[in-house]
Amino acid sequence: MPSGVQQGSPAAERQDRRAGDIAEPPGPSSDLFVGLRSLRDTVTSRHHSRDFAFAHAYYLRSRVLALGIIFSLLSPLWILVDSLVLPAELLRYTLAGRVVLMLGLVGVLMVALFSRERIRRIRLCAGMLLALPAAFYVLVLVMLPSGEIHHLVGYGFIPFLLVASLSVFPFTILESLFAGLAMLGLLMFSQLLDGSWMTGRGVEAFWLLSSLLVVSLAANHFQLSLLLRLYRQATHDPLTGLFNRGALEVHLAKIQAWQREMEGGQAPDGVPCSVLMIDLDHFKQINDTYGHSVGDAVLRQLAHILTGQTRKQDCAARYGGEEFVVILLGSDGIRAQEVAERIRRAVELHDFVDHEQRPVSVTTSIGVTELVLNEPAEQALKRADEALYRAKHEGRNRIVYAELPSQA
Numbered sequence: 001m002p003s004g005v006q007q008g009s010p011a012a013e014r015q016d017r018r019a020g021d022i023a024e025p026p027g028p029s030s031d032l033f034v035g036l037r038s039l040r041d042t043v044t045s046r047h048h049s050r051d052f053a054f055a056h057a058y059y060l061r062s063r064v065l066a067l068g069i070i071f072s073l074l075s076p077l078w079i080l081v082d083s084l085v086l087p088a089e090l091l092r093y094t095l096a097g098r099v100v101l102m103l104g105l106v107g108v109l110m111v112a113l114f115s116r117e118r119i120r121r122i123r124l125c126a127g128m129l130l131a132l133p134a135a136f137y138v139l140v141l142v143m144l145p146s147g148e149i150h151h152l153v154g155y156g157f158i159p160f161l162l163v164a165s166l167s168v169f170p171f172t173i174l175e176s177l178f179a180g181l182a183m184l185g186l187l188m189f190s191q192l193l194d195g196s197w198m199t200g201r202g203v204e205a206f207w208l209l210s211s212l213l214v215v216s217l218a219a220n221h222f223q224l225s226l227l228l229r230l231y232r233q234a235t236h237d238p239l240t241g242l243f244n245r246g247a248l249e250v251h252l253a254k255i256q257a258w259q260r261e262m263e264g265g266q267a268p269d270g271v272p273c274s275v276l277m278i279d280l281d282h283f284k285q286i287n288d289t290y291g292h293s294v295g296d297a298v299l300r301q302l303a304h305i306l307t308g309q310t311r312k313q314d315c316a317a318r319y320g321g322e323e324f325v326v327i328l329l330g331s332d333g334i335r336a337q338e339v340a341e342r343i344r345r346a347v348e349l350h351d352f353v354d355h356e357q358r359p360v361s362v363t364t365s366i367g368v369t370e371l372v373l374n375e376p377a378e379q380a381l382k383r384a385d386e387a388l389y390r391a392k393h394e395g396r397n398r399i400v401y402a403e404l405p406s407q408a
């Protein structure tokens, strides 16, 4: 049981119940709650995990590249339209702007192309993709001699095009709202210049753009919540709610890349990282004696103990049937053994019960090792697994530390 909670106390009971409920399919009555929670996740990115932020940036980047190419092609084509409809003496006002716009768009495309895992930079590229055409429009409006604005054909459509483009990106609602309000400001500015502000035509255009913005916000919400749901299904174990094996491997690769980055810089000796391989003892017997559903509840409660006993930067994953892995970032072998012992004791002391509330005795064996810099992650997992095997062999309900290759 997580530290600080008295066994048998109401708080402990609540916690156990919550553990039992983890990853239960939502009932029909909780639809509204699920909807509100998904709204919370799509309004801002504050509640997104770091791993989802990477997946999100990946999708955002693909949209930036696609829309960047479309805008870069449309922009020179528009020169043709301008040359057909604009008086020759006005062409120079738009031509220079178009060239700058095209160069800017190609620059954004290049930055996005070489920013595969840079979350902030990709967000900036997405923002620039919308800001550049808007800035071009402002520039043309400001530069054109007053009274000549009516010659611009199709330019008034730019804010509408940009607001519609918001729905292409998996932006959060706040991000899109911010961009949408900027486009409404742009429309207001153009209307003040062409004299349609507060006229029937102006109000109609304003209303249209606001409605389009609401539709784009709804599209953002559905796109992002679908992305979150698919990401969760692909990376999490449905029974325990923990990371699955595939997501663990991706996470380990990211930790190793980060460790390499830190080595010699902010952390000259490298950032330590440890691996715990955890397996329930005689779990088959629990299934056979109490039934599969009690076995499932034990697995869920073990997952709850693992998340309760580790920090936010650590990662707990279901590796296979009744085998779990915990990655302790920033913990060396000694610290990892302390955490492993805490988990072992927490499981031993936890009040697991069957359907009739009769106690079920559950213990774990844990293999502990450190992740050596530049070694393949599978090697560390294999070492932890061998230590776990030794723990089983030596009588179970214990932890065994696997020496590192250089220490052995």
Ligand SMILES: Nc1nc2c(ncn2[C@@H]2O[C@H](COP(=O)(O)OP(=O)(O)OP(=O)(O)O)[C@@H](O)[C@H]2O)c(=O)[nH]1
Binding pocket: 239, 279, 280, 281, 282, 283, 284, 285, 287, 291, 292, 293, 294, 295, 296, 299, 320, 321, 322, 392, 396
């Ligand atoms: N209830 C439940 N059981 C599972 C699940 N996945 C695997 N198991 C069971 O876990 C048991 C694992 O049994 P064994 O590999 O023999 O291991 P054990 O009985 O724990 O024995 P030791 O590991 O040697 O202590 C099998 O009976 C599997 O059916 C699951 O999702 N739910």
